[in-house]
Amino acid sequence: MRTAMSDSLPQSLVLIGAGKMGGAMLEGWLRIGIDPKGVSLIDPKLSDEMVELANQKGMRLNPSAKEIPAADVVVLATKPQMLDTAAPAVQAFIHPRTLLISILAGKTLGDLAARLPNAGAIIRAMPNLPASVQRGVTAAAPGKGVSAAQRATADALLGSIGRVEWLDDEGLIDAVTAVSGSGPAYVFHLVECLAAAGAAAGLPADVAERLARATVEGAGELLFQSPLPPGTLRQNVTSPGGTTAAALEVLMAEDGLKPLMVKAVAAAKRRAGELSG
Structure with missing residues (x-):
């Protein structure tokens, strides 16, 4: 029987950056029932453990954008300083109905929209380290183009690693970083x-x-x-x-x-x- 949470999970998701935080999020998504065959991992330096997990679960490893149907969700979890160089490649995975969730510290909704103009729906999120043991807390600020259904999807994905606090004002993210991020x-x-x-x-x-x-x-x-x-x-x-x-x-x-x-x-x-x- 499907649950309200499983109904909110995307059918196709691209995770760009599968380091410690990206990997913790991936484990959370698998735990709440996302279909691994709909997940693609984009990271040129995947750990051996991540490669083994992906092969076991049937996830795609570093596919080209042409190999992936229009993604429901793209999660950007690279290092913030990589945004400018990675933006052209990231753009290719984003389609008009795609939700972009960014956990890049210091990169605003405006920064993301300027570098990734294909993204009409963007959510900026700030998780913290206890996400690795499913006890994290994530603050999230949605952009104007985010629908109620997309927000529910983000809530399910981010909630898989702990609590979620939604912010009406993106300007509060710096305070969040100072309190729960650090x-x-x-x-x-x-x-x-x-x-x-x-x-x-x-x-x-x-x-x-x-x-x-x-x-x-x-x-x-x-x-x-x-x-x-x-x-x-x-x-x-x-x-x-x-x-x-x-x-x-x-x-x-x-x-x-x-x-x-x-x-x-x-x-x-x-x-x-x-x-x-």
Whole structure:
């Protein structure tokens, strides 16, 4: 029996760029039931694992545009700096009814439309690294030519690797990049800092690292499973006058974690704007 999601999946899809993020997305699409025989991979440097997967599933490897019927969807997942040189080849896969989904950081809807004029329907998306374990979050901004059916298709494809947040204003993408695109690195650094603090408090370094890592893993899973706001979860762990409260007095001080994080996100957003300029 077909589901609403399977009804939204494209019959033909071209993935241009099958590196880490492109590969993670492909695995997500296969998991939700896309027909692999309708998928084509365009990448001159495919990994051995990707070639093996494609051969097992019957996907096309580096076909010419003439070999592919009009694609329902083209997903552009190359490095952003390759757009100018790749544009003529990408153009050949795009037809009037094709939806183009781009995950190129810093490349606006205007940039894409200027270089790929065949594309009448474009969605700009910003996924993040946890997509590789199906726990990513992707923010997406549709262009004016995107239909309701095409948006549903993009929602199904992007939702295969985690949550999807739709934006009415493409200008928010730089802020998204600074929060969720770069955010996993902030969390990883938090683990490093917590482990270093544990070692400074007297724990063996390896024990401190394992404790810090497991703590963040567990807290993340609790956030995932609980409907409660993060502030409530924090309060639930904090006894008045206890050890957690003592630590939070430092972290929540005027010069504590919040202003530092605001400064960090502002720096990342500013840099994202520079890269897209």
